[in-house]
Amino acid sequence: MPAEKIKTVSKKEPPPESKEGIRVRQLVILSFWAIVIFFGVPIWLWTTSIHRARLPLQEMMDWADGRIVVEGSLLQDSEVLRIVRATQHAIDDQNDFSLHHLRLRMGNGLAPVNSSEQQRDKEHGDYTVEKLDDIKLTEEKALEIILVPNGGLTGARATLQTQSASLHIEYPPSSVPSASSASFPLATFIATQLQDLFAEEQALIALALSATPASPAIAGQLPLSSNPQTAGNRESRQGQAKSLSPELAARLANRTTRALKYAPTYHITISLFSPNAWPSSWDIESAVDEYLAPLISSASIVSNFTVDTQTQLHASFSQSVQEPQFDSKHGVWTLREKDLGGFINAAEWPLSPSIGDGPTLNFIIYVPDRSFSPLVIKESQASSWLIPQWGGIMILNPPASAPRSKVPAQSLTKEDIQPALLVFSHQLMSFLGAPDSPPSIPLKLQTLARVRALSLLLSASSTMGSLARLTVALPSIAIPETVSTAVEATMEHLKDSCEALKEGKFTTALNHARIAEMAAERGFFEKSMVGQLYFPDEHKVAVYLPLLGPVGVPLIMSALKEFKRMWSAYRVQP
Numbered sequence: 001m002p003a004e005k006i007k008t009v010s011k012k013e014p015p016p017e018s019k020e021g022i023r024v025r026q027l028v029i030l031s032f033w034a035i036v037i038f039f040g041v042p043i044w045l046w047t048t049s050i051h052r053a054r055l056p057l058q059e060m061m062d063w064a065d066g067r068i069v070v071e072g073s074l075l076q077d078s079e080v081l082r083i084v085r086a087t088q089h090a091i092d093d094q095n096d097f098s099l100h101h102l103r104l105r106m107g108n109g110l111a112p113v114n115s116s117e118q119q120r121d122k123e124h125g126d127y128t129v130e131k132l133d134d135i136k137l138t139e140e141k142a143l144e145i146i147l148v149p150n151g152g153l154t155g156a157r158a159t160l161q162t163q164s165a166s167l168h169i170e171y172p173p174s175s176v177p178s179a180s181s182a183s184f185p186l187a188t189f190i191a192t193q194l195q196d197l198f199a200e201e202q203a204l205i206a207l208a209l210s211a212t213p214a215s216p217a218i219a220g221q222l223p224l225s226s227n228p229q230t231a232g233n234r235e236s237r238q239g240q241a242k243s244l245s246p247e248l249a250a251r252l253a254n255r256t257t258r259a260l261k262y263a264p265t266y267h268i269t270i271s272l273f274s275p276n277a278w279p280s281s282w283d284i285e286s287a288v289d290e291y292l293a294p295l296i297s298s299a300s301i302v303s304n305f306t307v308d309t310q311t312q313l314h315a316s317f318s319q320s321v322q323e324p325q326f327d328s329k330h331g332v333w334t335l336r337e338k339d340l341g342g343f344i345n346a347a348e349w350p351l352s353p354s355i356g357d358g359p360t361l362n363f364i365i366y367v368p369d370r371s372f373s374p375l376v377i378k379e380s381q382a383s384s385w386l387i388p389q390w391g392g393i394m395i396l397n398p399p400a401s402a403p404r405s406k407v408p409a410q411s412l413t414k415e416d417i418q419p420a421l422l423v424f425s426h427q428l429m430s431f432l433g434a435p436d437s438p439p440s441i442p443l444k445l446q447t448l449a450r451v452r453a454l455s456l457l458l459s460a461s462s463t464m465g466s467l468a469r470l471t472v473a474l475p476s477i478a479i480p481e482t483v484s485t486a487v488e489a490t491m492e493h494l495k496d497s498c499e500a501l502k503e504g505k506f507t508t509a510l511n512h513a514r515i516a517e518m519a520a521e522r523g524f525f526e527k528s529m530v531g532q533l534y535f536p537d538e539h540k541v542a543v544y545l546p547l548l549g550p551v552g553v554p555l556i557m558s559a560l561k562e563f564k565r566m567w568s569a570y571r572v573q574p
Helices: 019-048 058-063 081-094 115-124 185-197 199-210 246-258 284-301 337-344 415-431 443-475 481-501 506-524 527-534 537-572
Strands: 142-151 156-161 164-171 265-273 304-312 325-327 332-335 360-366 375-377 384-387 393-397
Touching: 019 537, 081 185, 142 360, 156 185, 164 185, 185 199, 246 415, 265 284, 284 304, 284 360, 284 415, 304 360, 325 443, 332 337, 360 415, 384 415, 393 415, 443 481, 443 506, 481 506
Parallel strands: 142 164, 265 304, 265 360, 332 375, 360 393
Antiparallel strands: 156 164, 325 332, 384 393
16 A cells, blocks of 8 residues: 655744734733823722821820819908918818819908018918909809807807808907917818818719729829929829728719719609509699709709609509518508519509600609508618619608598699608709718709819710720721811810819819710711721722722733743844
């Protein structure tokens, strides 16, 4: 057989690429990359960038570290200039808590100290006391001291007025020593009375400082002044802490737990419940106007209040409570103390948890059935109690002199409601966080205003520190301009509040502290900023990779091929 012819097929090479084609291809690749680099990347960065408004982080951390001072400013009406000076010396000697320092100011009635006397006072380290006319009249007096000479006394006597912020000091004229005498018992007596009056306020401030992370009072490092000229190093602040006994700290902490959190407005609901069809009416409006409205009006320096009332008949207490037991020894019906927690019949009693923006305080008057009257608590024989941070309950029993066979009254007069409203007034002060002492209501409210101002300052400062730490810890978090505006407002009102406290403008200080705390909370809980906390980087990769991968791979591969071709052509050149 003839040999089979083997055909050889050679691979046909493509025609050489023209220089014009190479240049066009390079321009196409270059144009794509130019569009990506000069248009795509900037637009992508602009559309995906996170706006971070500038925040004064260092100043925020300074406030969080406790650049706050509280000073009590006292204005007094005095007859003897030396008594004022000596008393101020005695107060300084007795004071062990420099953040709450009492300063005396003399009322008008004496001639001002001339320049030569002022110079002599400075040289001898004495205090210069001026008339009230020479002092800013915008200061608020925390207490007015009235000195009354009384020749019939053998020693000084102090009387605190319950309806006004004034302390009357009666003293024998012989208790004022001569100018050359070194001892001054009257000044020591007045200083001791003042320290006793403001002792609980100092304890409340010390407790608030120790409970705030921004203020390490437990370690003896109390906050600095907001005034840079008075701010010292930490070594100079050693020993400023006021130590509290465990019993006092526990009592104050228990009262703080019982009180409501501060709010600009509180809503008070007074409810009348009865298991019978009576009383069908009650003169609550007149009773509130006479017995409760004066306290609410006085407390308006701290917060605003609204009052509403309601009545529900045929409303028995909860079925979980054991039937009242008759105490033959005292002739009363009794409830066990452990059943008081279930006394409120939440299923049938219309008690709304809140009205409006502020918290609601519920005060309940319960009129028991005649067959279980009088009704008291077994262990304490009391007829009222309070529920922490919720409200109070008063069992309104008929007067002890009323015969049991008498037909129940169909209406409650304001005199009948008076005992309940007086109890509710005392409970309202407890819910607001007012101190137990001194017994003067105006002094209690002024103390409450100062303590609330401090607590709001500490809260706003702590919030600023938390926001600053959050900003540093999360660089990718968005910070809108609203947060920056809120921070600026907080800083401004913090400074204004501290200045007002130092100048004795306590109501103004509380208003600024309230605004600062609200602005700090608004900035920290900004909705658009909180949403970024839950957007991790892994989520960004999962979103962008499917979009950028199909676009980026062809561009990168074409660029690599062109670079490889240019490198090969460069190597074959002679």
